Amino acid sequence: MYSERVVDHFTNPRNVGAIEGADGKGQDSNPSCGDFTRITVRIADGTVAEAKFKTFGCSAAIASASMVTTLAVGKPVDDAARISAEDVLLALGGLPGPKHGCALMAAGALRSALADAKVKSR
Amino acid sequence: MRRIYLDHAATTPVDPRVADAMAAVYRDANGNPSSIHAEGRRARALVDEARDRVAAAIDADPAEIIFTSGGTEADNLAIRGTVHALRAKGDHVVTTAIEHHAVLDTVHELERDGVRATIVPVDRHGMVDPDDIARAITERTVLVSVMHANNEIGTVEPIAEIGRICRERGVVFHSDAVQTVGALAVDVRRIPVDLLSLNAHKFYGPKGVGALYVRTGTPFARMQTGGGQERDRRAGTENVAGVVGMGLALEIATRERPTESPRLAALRDRLLAGLRERVPDLVLNGHPTDRLPNNASICVRGVQGESLIVALDLAGIAASSGAACTTGSLEPSHVLLAIGLSREVAQGSLRLTLGRATTDEHIDVVLEELPKIASRLRAASAVA
Numbered sequence: 035m036y037s038e039r040v041v042d043h044f045t046n047p048r049n050v051g052a053i054e055g056a057d058g059k060g061q062d063s064n065p066s067c068g069d070f071t072r073i074t075v076r077i078a079d080g081t082v083a084e085a086k087f088k089t090f091g092c093s094a095a096i097a098s099a100s101m102v103t104t105l106a107v108g109k110p111v112d113d114a115a116r117i118s119a120e121d122v123l124l125a126l127g128g129l130p131g132p133k134h135g136c137a138l139m140a141a142g143a144l145r146s147a148l149a150d151a152k153v154k155s156r
Numbered sequence: 157m158r159r160i161y162l163d164h165a166a167t168t169p170v171d172p173r174v175a176d177a178m179a180a181v182y183r184d185a186n187g188n189p190s191s192i193h194a195e196g197r198r199a200r201a202l203v204d205e206a207r208d209r210v211a212a213a214i215d216a217d218p219a220e221i222i223f224t225s226g227g228t229e230a231d232n233l234a235i236r237g238t239v240h241a242l243r244a245k246g247d248h249v250v251t252t253a254i255e256h257h258a259v260l261d262t263v264h265e266l267e268r269d270g271v272r273a274t275i276v277p278v279d280r281h282g283m284v285d286p287d288d289i290a291r292a293i294t295e296r297t298v299l300v301s302v303m304h305a306n307n308e309i310g311t312v313e314p315i316a317e318i319g320r321i322c323r324e325r326g327v328v329f330h331s332d333a334v335q336t337v338g339a340l341a342v343d344v345r346r347i348p349v350d351l352l353s354l355n356a357h358k359f360y361g362p363k364g365v366g367a368l369y370v371r372t373g374t375p376f377a378r379m380q381t382g383g384g385q386e387r388d389r390r391a392g393t394e395n396v397a398g399v400v401g402m403g404l405a406l407e408i409a410t411r412e413r414p415t416e417s418p419r420l421a422a423l424r425d426r427l428l429a430g431l432r433e434r435v436p437d438l439v440l441n442g443h444p445t446d447r448l449p450n451n452a453s454i455c456v457r458g459v460q461g462e463s464l465i466v467a468l469d470l471a472g473i474a475a476s477s478g479a480a481c482t483t484g485s486l487e488p489s490h491v492l493l494a495i496g497l498s499r500e501v502a503q504g505s506l507r508l509t510l511g512r513a514t515t516d517e518h519i520d521v522v523l524e525e526l527p528k529i530a531s532r533l534r535a536a537s538a539v540a
Contacts, residue, residue: 036466044463045470050536068499069460072538088538090500092462096536
């Protein structure tokens with residue numbers, strides 16, 4: 035059903051948790067199923083130094099959130115903010131059609147956390 | 157990889173003795189039961205014998221058994237047939253909030269054709285109150301349909317009492333007994349039920365075969381026309397191998413029930429007690445005692461059922477969930493909402509249903525794996 039990478043990120047999710055005193059906090063949800071993801075980020079020198087997630091959702095939602103945090107860490111904030119659902123899908127080796135919303139939610143939560151960090155830094 | 161199958165409410169594996177009997181039919185008895193020649197007579201004898209076996213298991217007369225393509229057709233035939241036959245008498249149907257979709261969706265479709273329906277609620281254990289049924293019946297009521305036991309949460313309903321009420325009020329009573337026949341004693345001479353749905357693949361028989369018991373004298377209209385089979389109540393050439401499989405499977409299940417059902421109940425009780433100890437804040441669904449012997453239904457707060465199913469599957473355990481996403485449907489199960497669970501808790505539902513292959517070792521593995529999975533998923537959960 036799922037690619038090896040999806041299974042890996044679901045069974046051993048990276049960056050689980052919430053950063054205390056985070057520079058940015060974001061959330062996105064999937065209205066069609068009630069799933070939601072929260073992402074917190076720490077920014078250092080214009081780069082995503084740390085990103086953590088928590089998800090109430092299906093296996094694909096958890097894998098997507100895990101993957102999007104690994105894609106974000108180490109990237110300049112503006113580059114990380116451009117990570118799309120397609121980037122998450124590609125990195126995961128694809129998801130079944132009905133689960134594309136999970137990748138969208140992960141990318142949305144990251145973007146929302148980075149936008150929050152931007153506002154707060156001003 | 158070692159697999160542990162705990163989804164017997166979805167379907168049971170075909171008993172090898174049943175598979176052999178069916179293979180023999182396909183090999184050696186390929187006549188049409190309606191044909192007059194020897195090949196036809198042989199097929200007819202097999203269908204008759206299967207009908208006798210199914211009837212004997214529920215203490216019915218063989219003439220009261222109509223073979224169908226499964227539980228869904230049996231439910232459709234019971235509801236549509238009764239409503240159609242009694243259209244001149246009334247137009248009101250009473251059923252419950254936790255019925256299988258084969259019943260609920262059929263009733264809702266009839267509502268679009270002008271039939272009125274009362275959907276009776278259940279308590280937090282999923283139990284129907286017979287008084288609620290009595291209050292819902294009007295002089296326009298033609299049918300009451302209440303399942304014998306719920307497929308998701310396992311609660312066994314008081315159908316004998318509901319049947320007595322229906323009989324007093326002169327209303328036809330249908331019960332979907334798909335989950336109970338083979339697992340509990342179902343005796344139509346003791347339970348005042350007029351129509352009863354059965355499904356072979358829930359008691360180690362083949363998929364695609366079921367039956368509807370129709371008590372002699374019950375008003376009934378056929379839904380399918382054609383060759384006049386099944387005493388003109390369900391046209392179509394009989395699924396000979398299928399009904400042979402069903403008859404044998406039910407005979408075996410009935411014979412083994414006195415030892416098998418208590419064995420499953422003991423394993424299930426150990427499973428639930430163990431999970432309760434090892435998974436904090438676990439929600440147990442269904443009635444604590446009046447329940448199917450093999451059913452364990454739980455909710456793990458803060459976790460999506462789909463995640464539980466996938467994680468268990470990866471650990472070699474097959475289970476199911478009435479919750480969002482797993483079946484492509486995005487709504488939490490209507491049954492879990494009907495017993496008063498919040499959408500969020502209902503989304504974390506997990507159903508483990510035991511069967512003949514289930515051993516103490518299987519339970520040990522689940523008690524080892526599931527708490528680990530629950531705590532891992534909870535650690536990553538956005539719900540505090």
